[in-house]
Amino acid sequence: MTFSHPTRRDFVLQSAGALTAVAIRPHLSFAAPRFAAPLNVGLIGAGRQGRLILAELAKIENVKVIGVCDLDASRRDAGSKRAPGSEAFDSHKGMLEKSSALSAVIIATPTHTHKAIALDCLAAGKHVYCEAPLAHTVEDCRALAAAAIAKPKQVFAVGFEGRSNPIYRLARTFFKTDAVRDFVSAESQSYRKESWRFPAPGGSGPEREKAENWRLDPDLSTGLAGEIGSQQFDVVHWYLGKHPTSVFGAGSIRAFDDGRAVPDSAMCSFGFEDGSRSTWNARLGNSYGGRFEVLRGTNAAVKLAWTHGWMFKEADAPTQGWEVYANRQQFFNDEGITLIADATKLAEQNKLKDGVGLPNKSLWYSLSDFLTAIAESKPPACDAAAGARSTIISIIANQAVAQNQLLPIDPALLKF
């Protein structure tokens, strides 16, 4: 992978009184997608994530959700109501057969059902956006990626959202420049306070409860590493341009000892061929610190927290000029330079301070990137091969957590 090396000219100072930000280069600006003709989309899976997807799609012009599919009648009806004019289906095959006008489908079903649904959608000639992780087994990931690669005229995007997030894209331009310099290590974490157990409708019985809680079924779940960590692993590996060759994992049940077998506390340490390491921790029993990724270089660390990003410079890092005036935020003894997407545009509008956080949800950028890829016949930010690689790594990481072991990651599994 090659990284661009921003020169002094790439950093444009925008002064707004005491408030100044590092401006990003124009190509990183993320404009709302516009389509010449309406794009008909179908949603498969109208649960929690499906509902978020419908809300974000509703914000995008010329995108029409014409089909909503879910096995559960109440979710199906609620989803269809959230997409006025759409037809409700109880199977994805029914929707694919009846909705010839569909251009694209978005899959937001449980992870272990992705492969069968996505293969059917590809066979029906649809563009596909599949939520991450891509699948629950290495074999499914590879089969799905191979099928997508064999259909180059169809866009296949995987919902690893960091790759289309403007702050993450901005921060990545700094990575491996003099601003951050040589990679030292990466640490990421995802801490939250919740049992990860989801309720079944009242009176629906144990079968439904089990189906709702596929995340807690060791045979179906990719665990915390897959369902939560994979988004963060993808960011780290996308930044580094390389993948780990081994992973040590450990896990335990610390907070929710309710008969579950899937750990509610997990850690992974990834090893790379050059000896460098990245670590990841996840907890369901305590939320302090939340979710972020830190990538350390010899000159600075970059901290990414999905809607916000910062750079923390070392005292001995060379001064590049622009950072003297940059917008800063204090974190106890450290001072972070705020990374602001679209800083130039916001400064022109005197809205720089308003724009410190992203103006849209991370999901919006990911969906917009997929739809733009269709409209402009270009690859999505995260294609099937990239999505499969990050998912495969997370599946092996989950196995390492379950076994409390060091496991190799065969590079051959990541080749497509």
Place this chain on the structure above:
Amino acid sequence: MRTVLLAAHAMGTRFELVLVGEDPTHLRAAGEEALREIQHWHARLSRFEPDSDIARLNRNPAARIDPELVELLDLCDQLREQTGGAFDPRFAPDRSLDLGAVGKGFALDRAAAILQDCGIENALLHGGTSSVFALGSSPNAKTAKGWPIQLACSGTPLNLTLHNQTLSVSSTRHRAHILNPLTNQPASQADTAAVIAPPSPSAATLADAWSTALIVLGHRPDSLPSHLVSHIHTHTHGWSSSTPRSPTLIAP
């Protein structure tokens, strides 16, 4: 019977759920789903989060929004008309949208619907103690069905029992943040106003909007629907309560 207590920070306050039932694992799962719903609406309705729907609308009034938000904004428009402008989500000097007066109630309505879908029959939900949704009864209720609530004010506290009802309380005590949209001055007619609403999909939203309107107006207007019970406290007259239609009010 088991009781499970859950809480989360959202909308600038602390939401708390007290859930009563046989299976604590199911109670927690249902309660967490309800809290996720509250946080979902916090993320969408906050005017301070740049990626919220309200922030988007304030940046671009023509921004596209989804049907769920359209429904809420339509309800707010109806309530603005019914209250004669005493509740006005566009009251800010720049006419920007601020759903702070009804956000907690709306989130509680959605959260309570989830709990009911999950088969939870007895629960008390509140956002910062000012917006309350009571389902069924407290496990400690001995004689009267419901959840006992005490309204503090500068005078005699008001003791209520809520049973499948919502309560919203607005107060100018210790703060003068409620501006009268009709005069642009701090609301001063009453120091505490409470509205109790019977079950409906928008019960807590209605109660929130009307308790704000009553603080502004200082009296119960004719336009306040008769099925909504009101209690208004002023320094000079103490509590002034409308006649409830159901025998749920316990006199102080």
